[in-house]
Amino acid sequence: MKNINWNNIRLVVILCVVVFLYAFTGKRNEGRKMTEADIEFTGNENFITKEKVNNLLIQSYGAVTGIQKVDLDLSNVEKILNENPMVEKAEVYATVDGKLKAVITQRKPVARIFEGSQSYYLDNRGGKMPLSDNETARVPLVTGDIEKADAKKMHKLLAYIYNDDFLNKNIIGLTVSPVGNMILRSRGDDYDIVFGKPINIEKKFENYKAFLQDAAKDTLIKNYKTINLKFTQQVVCTKK
Template sequence: MRINWDYIKLAFLSVAVVALYGFADQRNQKRMVDNVSVKFVGDNNLYLTEDAVNKLLIQNYGPLKNTPKEQLVLNTIEEVILSNDMVKNAQVYLTVNGELVSKIVQRKPIGRIEGVSKFYLDDKGERMPLSKHHSARVPIITGKITGKSLEDAYVILDYINKDDFLRKNVIGIHIEDEGKYQLKFRMENFVVNLGGVDNLNKKFSNFMAFYAKAAKDNSLEEYTAVSLEFNNQVVCTKI
């Protein structure tokens, strides 16, 4: 009987590959975590610090360095990090060098509420606690804080953040009542009576046309109030 050496070689090679893979996998599982690192993605303003993340992990898992890699459940570590109110998203993974990396995206505040309770509104319109590590430079919201007025304030803030001029210049929103909102600008003495959140695009287009003309005429300092409450009009009050 003729022996087919090609089949024998192929079978031997397959067994060798499986054995090597199993050996490598077993060796990899026995490896320890060599280092633990935290990386923040995006905004450089740290409302949550690396030390705070490490402390959170230690409280739940103890020191992770020198922990056998097979003992780690990465999904549960991500869930622990996401439990922090400052975290928007988290990704945890192990590198081939045995480093446990936590990549974190922080929540982004767009307004700060100054009322009986003090907190931020984030870019999703959700409440976000103040941070002891960093204070965000965002418009201050004052006045009659209610659930509905906060919803409206978020609509205004969201619009402001999409416009470069408004984002740089609006420093405050005062809630006189539900449906009556007043804006404060950084460099101007006048306030802007916005009214409600209806037709914001038209209201701000009218305001920008007024502002450009008044700036050209050097007359901005002559006004104490600018009202956008009336349809397609800008009504100004002079000193």
């Protein structure tokens, strides 16, 4: 009679118990009903509200509460949220305690464009974004002959302003001239900043900041009508 290897038997029994518990837990988890929707925004933007997101979830299922986890089509929910023009990215998942979690990243406007009778935002990726009923973005207002501008280069200029703390706080407007030149306006100042074509952006703004540091030493800046940054080697000013 062969000796029974009790260690192997114990191992098989333990393995069977683990598989059973795993299957039982998985089945129980699939049958769990959702208790609520938990909506989280990743940034400070407020172009879409939690109520609006919740309404989009309701459109998918009628009501979130009471739905079994197994009946959730998370990819479809994400698709519906991502189709909203205020949303850059949505991530949706179900938590172990029965919540439908939606993490929303909203689009980030870098400028507001006035083109004919239309008004819309330009976001940080260069896409058109509708205005929001819930919040107005504090971004530069872009007017003039928009169609004469190089769209990609203008967006690069606006994105640079958006990502620079000083410029973001001080540049409040941009006008496109009939030949595609950019004229900027600074908060609280009477002069125009003649930027020219949206090229050599970093160098031009370096010159502008250096000029402002020197101008801060006296009060002559109040007498200027234009500050011309078109020439990368120098800043040319015109008095009133």
